[in-house]
Amino acid sequence: MTDFHLRYGTEVAQALREQRPVVALESTIVSHGLPRPDNLRVARQIEQAVRDAGAVPATIGMVAGDLVVGLDDAELTRLATADGVTKLSVRDLAVAAATGADGATTVAATSAVAAAAGIGVFATGGLGGVHREAAQTFDESADLVTLARTPIAVVCAGVKSILDVGATLERLETLGVAVVGYRTRRFPGFFITDGGFDLDWSVDSPESIAAALAARAQHGVHHGGLIVANPLPSDEQLDPELHDRTLAEGLARLDRDRVSGKAVTPYLLAHFHSATEGASLAVNVRIILRNADLAARIAVAAARRAD
Numbered sequence: 001m002t003d004f005h006l007r008y009g010t011e012v013a014q015a016l017r018e019q020r021p022v023v024a025l026e027s028t029i030v031s032h033g034l035p036r037p038d039n040l041r042v043a044r045q046i047e048q049a050v051r052d053a054g055a056v057p058a059t060i061g062m063v064a065g066d067l068v069v070g071l072d073d074a075e076l077t078r079l080a081t082a083d084g085v086t087k088l089s090v091r092d093l094a095v096a097a098a099t100g101a102d103g104a105t106t107v108a109a110t111s112a113v114a115a116a117a118g119i120g121v122f123a124t125g126g127l128g129g130v131h132r133e134a135a136q137t138f139d140e141s142a143d144l145v146t147l148a149r150t151p152i153a154v155v156c157a158g159v160k161s162i163l164d165v166g167a168t169l170e171r172l173e174t175l176g177v178a179v180v181g182y183r184t185r186r187f188p189g190f191f192i193t194d195g196g197f198d199l200d201w202s203v204d205s206p207e208s209i210a211a212a213l214a215a216r217a218q219h220g221v222h223h224g225g226l227i228v229a230n231p232l233p234s235d236e237q238l239d240p241e242l243h244d245r246t247l248a249e250g251l252a253r254l255d256r257d258r259v260s261g262k263a264v265t266p267y268l269l270a271h272f273h274s275a276t277e278g279a280s281l282a283v284n285v286r287i288i289l290r291n292a293d294l295a296a297r298i299a300v301a302a303a304r305r306a307d
């Protein structure tokens with residue numbers, strides 16, 4: 001595992017010392033994934049959802065070059081509202097720290113830091129993955145390779161439908177990242193309940209996910225992530241027709257505006273939020289809150305096993 005120089009929030013440090021359940025949360029969804037001013041309110045709601053289910057939230061991010069596990073409210077506010085907050089993947093962390101940057105950690109960076117801090121469960125909205133046209137652009141999120149070597153359970157609603165979902169699942173298989181559906185055998189497509197692909201495994205309870213994590217440790221496997229795919233109920237998803245229309249339009253604009261690299265995901269999400277007049281935002285928030293709740297229940301179940 002990579003060594004990071006970490007600063008811990010007071011509450012998180014104490015919870016980890018006492019081996020109480022802790023859930024890691026990312027900050028890129030706050031700074032780049034959700035529009036202002038809703039982002040700060042939602043960031044606080046996500047933390048509250050973790051608390052309501054009996055765990056301590058540890059939102060991870062970089063403040064003035066410090067890699068913080070468990071941002072306090074002032075730090076969270078700073079990453080949600082300041083100008084010039086950089087999107088940080090794993091490769092960016094050292095340079096950002098050395099230059100004293102403010103930065104928000106992606107799924108990749110948050111997973112790596114959380115695992116280094118000894119946190120085993122992480123909640124997010126949707127993973128990064130293989131972009132459409134990746135065969136030409138090579139655009140594949142570092143979330144995938146990082147999860148191949150990082151021992152953490154990530155609760156998400158699959159990968160965003162803006163990606164090539166099938167190719168992403170193939171890459172996860174190649175990379176040895178386990179994927180289980182939570183009460184489903186279909187891989188969710190973030191805004192939509194069913195992303196169009198089958199899963200080999202389905203689990204029914206936080207306890208059975210905690211059991212899988214324990215079995216992995218017993219097998220001596222200390223690398224590689226476990227993706228827990230938690231779909232929205234179909235009556236809460238974004239209207240699939242609206243979704244398809246918005247996506248087609250967003251992809252065309254991406255091309256027109258020549259957006260590439262790490263700007264692609266924030267660009268498409270912002271397009272969804274404005275083009276659907278907030279409908280996709282409401283769905284996005286529901287997804288994150290549900291994932292925070294499930295992640296906390298998994299962390300609680302894992303802590304009970306360890307007692």
Ligand code: PSU
Pocket residue numbers: 026028029030032033034105106107108125126127128129140141142143160261262263264265269
């Ligand atoms: N999913 C969301 N909102 C987001 C992201 C994912 O619903 O903001 C962010 C996550 O931080 C994820 C990143 O790690 O986008 C993936 O970006 P890229 O494709 O550039 O690796």
Ligand code: MN
Pocket residue numbers: 139140141142261262264
């Ligand atoms: Mn990319």
